[in-house]
Each structure stands twice: as C-alpha cells, then as structure tokens.
Amino acid sequence: xxxxxxxxxxxxxxxxxxxxxxxxxxxxxxxxxxxxxxxxxxxxxxxxxxxxxxxxxxxxxxxxxxxxxxxxxxxxxxxxxxxxxxxxxxxxxxxxxxxxxxxxxxxxxxxxxxxxxxxxxxxxxxxxxxxxxxxxxxxxxxxxxxxxxxxxxxxxxxxxxxxxxxxxxxxxxxxxxxxxxxxxxxxxxxxxxxxxxxxxxxxxxxxxxxxxxxxxxxxxxxxxxxxxxxxxxxxxxxxxxxxxxxxxxxxxxxxxxxxxxxxxxxxxxxxxxxxxxxxxxxxxxxxxxxxxxxxxxxxxxxxxxxxxxxxxxxxxxxxxxxxxxxxxxxxxxxxxxxxxxxxxxxxxxxx
Numbered sequence: 001x002x003x004x005x006x007x008x009x010x011x012x013x014x015x016x017x018x019x020x021x022x023x024x025x026x027x028x029x030x031x032x033x034x035x036x037x038x039x040x041x042x043x044x045x046x047x048x049x050x051x052x053x054x055x056x057x058x059x060x061x062x063x064x065x066x067x068x069x070x071x072x073x074x075x076x077x078x079x080x081x082x083x084x085x086x087x088x089x090x091x092x093x094x095x096x097x098x099x100x101x102x103x104x105x106x107x108x109x110x111x112x113x114x115x116x117x118x119x120x121x122x123x124x125x126x127x128x129x130x131x132x133x134x135x136x137x138x139x140x141x142x143x144x145x146x147x148x149x150x151x152x153x154x155x156x157x158x159x160x161x162x163x164x165x166x167x168x169x170x171x172x173x174x175x176x177x178x179x180x181x182x183x184x185x186x187x188x189x190x191x192x193x194x195x196x197x198x199x200x201x202x203x204x205x206x207x208x209x210x211x212x213x214x215x216x217x218x219x220x221x222x223x224x225x226x227x228x229x230x231x232x233x234x235x236x237x238x239x240x241x242x243x244x245x246x247x248x249x250x251x252x253x254x255x256x257x258x259x260x261x262x263x264x265x266x267x268x269x270x271x272x273x274x275x276x277x278x279x280x281x282x283x284x285x286x287x288x289x290x291x292x293x294x295x296x297x298x299x300x301x302x303x304x305x306x307x308x309x310x311x312x313x314x315x316x317x318x319x320x321x322x323x324x325x326x327x328x329x330x331x332x333x334x335x336x337x338x339x340x341x342x343x344x345x346x347x348x349x350x351x
Contacts, residue, residue, distance in 0.1 A: 009255065010247070010251060010273050010280070013247045013251070014280030014281050014283075014286075017173065017240075017244075017281060017286055018173045018284060018285075019172070021239060021243055022068075022170055022173075023069070023070035024096035024097060024171075025070060025073065025094060025096050025097075026069045026073070026098075026099065026162075026165050026166055026169045027072075027090055027097070027099075028061070028064060028073070028074055028075070028100065029075045029077060029083055029098070029100040030053070030060065030075070030076050031057075031081070032052075032077075033078055033079050034052055034053065038077075038089075039073065039075055039089065040052070040073075040074040042061075042072045043072075044065070045061065045065040048061060059153075060159070060162045061162070064099075064163070066163060066167070066184075067163065067165070067166025067171075069166050069169035069170050070169075073090075073093060073095055075089060083110055084110065087111070095126065096125070096127060096168075096169050097129055097168055098111065098115070098126060098127070098128040098129070099130070099161045099162050100130070101158055101162050102159060103130070108130050108131070112135045112137070112140055115127065115139045116139065123245070123249075125243075127242075128141065129161045129168065129203075130142065131143055131156070131157040131158035134201070134220065135220040136201065136221060138238050139238075141235065142201055142202050142203060143164050143203045144191075144202040144203065145189070146188070147187070147189040148160045148188050148205070149185065149188070150185055164203065167180065171236075173236065174340075176235075176236045176340035177236065178215070179214065181212070181213045182211075182214070185205065188205050188212055190206065191204050191206070191215075197215070198215055198216045201219065201222045202220075203216075203218060203219075217235040218234060219233060219235055236340055237339060240337045240338075244335075247277070248277070251273075256270060262324075262327060262328075264321075271297065271331060274295045274333070275295055278293040278294065278295065278333070285338055286337065286338055287336060287337060288336040288338045291335070294333065294335075295331055296331070296333075297321050297331060297332075298330040298331055298332040302320050302321070305325060305328060
C-alpha cells in the first residue's frame with residue numbers, strides 16, 4: 001500500500017539529483033579567539049558579521065563562497081584549541097566537505113581518522129579537503145599545489161583548501177572537477193611530475209599556458225580492492241555514490257522503518273522502488289544507461305544471517321530469499337555511475 005508514495009519520493013529524488021549535487025554544504029574549522037558563537041551557519045557571504053572574524057578567516061570564508069555552496073557551517077575553535085570537540089559537534093550535522101585552513105599536523109591526522117571512521121564504520125558520506133596528506137582514502141582529497149598567486153596574495157596549499165572545498169561542493173554531477181579553471185589564479189609552483197602526482201592521489205593545479213586549472217578530479221585513494229575499484233579514486237563518481245546512498249537510506253528510514261511489517265512482499269516493494277529510482281537516474285545521465293542497474297535481495301548475506309539461527313545448508317536460493325529475517329532487510333545492488341568525458345584517444349593517419 002505504501003509503494004506509490006515511495007515511487008513518488010524516489011522519482012523526485014532522481015529528477016533533482018544533479019541539481020542537488022550542485023548545492024553541497026561546506027563545514028570549515030577556523031582558529032579564532034573572538035567571543036562569537038562556536039557555530040555559525042551562512043547561506044551567502046553577505047550574512048557574515050565581519051567583526052566576528054580575523055581578516056585571514058574572512059578571506060578563507062570568501063574563498064569557500066566562490067564555489068557557490070548552498071551553505072557554510074563555521075566551527076570556531078581557540079587558536080590553541082583542540083579540534084576533537086568540534087568534530088563531535090560536526091558528526092551530527094549534515095554537510096559534504098570539511099576543510100580547515102592552516103591546520104596543525106595533529107589536526108590533519110585527527111580529521112583523516114574522523115572521516116575514515118565516519119565513512120567506514122558509520123557509513124556517513126562526509127569528505128574532507130586537506131593539504132599534503134597521503135591518506136589513501138576516497139573520503140580525503142589531498143590538495144598539493146603551493147605558491148598560488150591571486151592578486152597581491154600568495155596562498156599555501158593549506159590556505160587554498162577552502163577554495164577547493166567550496167568548488168567541489170558547488171559542482172553538479174554532470175561536471176567533473178577535471179580541468180576546472182580557476183580564473184583568479186595568476187601563477188603556481190608547477191609540479192614537475194603531474195602524471196605521477198595524480199596517480200599518487202594528489203589533487204593539483206596545472207598551467208596549460210592560458211589558464212590555471214585542476215589537473216584531474218581525484219581523491220587520495222591509491223590502493224584498490226575488490227570492494228573499492230579504480231572508480232573510487234574519482235571525486236565525481238564518489239559524489240554520485242554518496243548521494244545515491246544517502247537517498248536510499250533516508251527514504252528507507254522515513255518511509256519503511258517501523259511503518260511496515262518485514263514481509264517478503266514489502267521487501268520486494270522496497271526493491272522495486274529502488275530499481276525505479278535507478279532507472280530514473282539512468283534517464284538523468286547519473287547512471288550508465290547501457291548497464292542493468294539493479295537491486296535485489298542479497299542471497300549470500302541472508303544465508304549467512306540465517307545460518308547463525310538454524311541449519312540452512314540444504315536450503316535453495318528461493319527458500320533463502322523468502323525466509324523470515326526478523327527486522328533485517330538484506331539488499332545488494334550493481335550499478336555503474338556515468339563518468340564525464342576526460343580523455344581523448346584520437347589518431348590521425350595521412351596516406
């Protein structure tokens with residue numbers, strides 16, 4: 001009985017996914033000894049009370065807003081303060097990218113550990129833009145270009161991370177960060193090994209002779225596995241995967257949890273709604289339309305759970321699929337996210 005409402009919910013989410021992806025939220029931790037509130041939230045730069053911040057911190061906030069995020073969450077800590085309480089506050093807020101200009105070495109490692117735990121253990125979709133950190137994780141963007149000259153100001157990699165975070169939060173899913181131009185940048189210290197840097201999970205800027213731009217939209221992941229392939233190295237792909245995961249989880253929690261009995265029919269209703277969502281995403285160009293993007297009951301996971309309760313060694317897949325699983329719903333999906341055009345192999349022969 002709940003299927004039509006679920007279908008409407010998923011259809012709306014699919015139709016707006018690209019638009020929503022361009023309205024990400026940036027969280028920024030600023031060291032500031034003023035007496036203003038610990039947490040401030042802004043939707044546009046003009047809302048900022050300038051007397052609440054140092055000149056440097058106002059500059060960092062301005063860099064974030066250049067990327068047009070939908071919201072900026074400012075978490076303020078004393079200059080000599082510990083960021084651990086701030087991260088505790090942030091873990092219960094909704095945001096996409098975290099950054100901290102001019103962090104200490106301990107701050108960087110603490111943020112890496114926080115993002116890794118939140119993604120791997122609690123399945124949250126947080127990401128962070130940090131300077132010069134070989135985190136080897138899809139949730140960490142390792143920015144490593146130095147001496148970024150903008151007018152009379154020259155930024156370090158750490159100082160320019162807010163600009164990158166705001167840019168990534170404002171990008172729609174139909175646009176990759178690869179070759180994204182930064183028109184305000186006049187010069188940089190160019191990498192002598194840009195290809196190797198990208199392969200090593202570094203987000204760097206390059207000079208193509210006419211403009212400064214992002215070399216390739218990669219995160220810090222370099223070690224792949226069966227569960228994390230090469231696609232996990234791409235910021236655009238991970239942004240789509242994160243949004244899809246959030247949409248499905250939120251809809252399940254809002255429309256199913258505690259509101260429907262865990263019958264086989266209701267499991268199938270939920271899976272049918274998810275598959276319609278996938279189909280709509282393929283129509284929107286988010287998922288690859290030539291791939292069979294499908295969700296289904298996870299037979300292996302269901303069998304493993306049932307085996308802890310009883311002997312199911314002689315049960316066939318259909319018996320496993322339709323079995324009573326208490327409060328659990330085991331689902332798996334195979335999807336292919338649509339990537340952007342980034343590489344050209346064009347050979348010209350003259351005869």
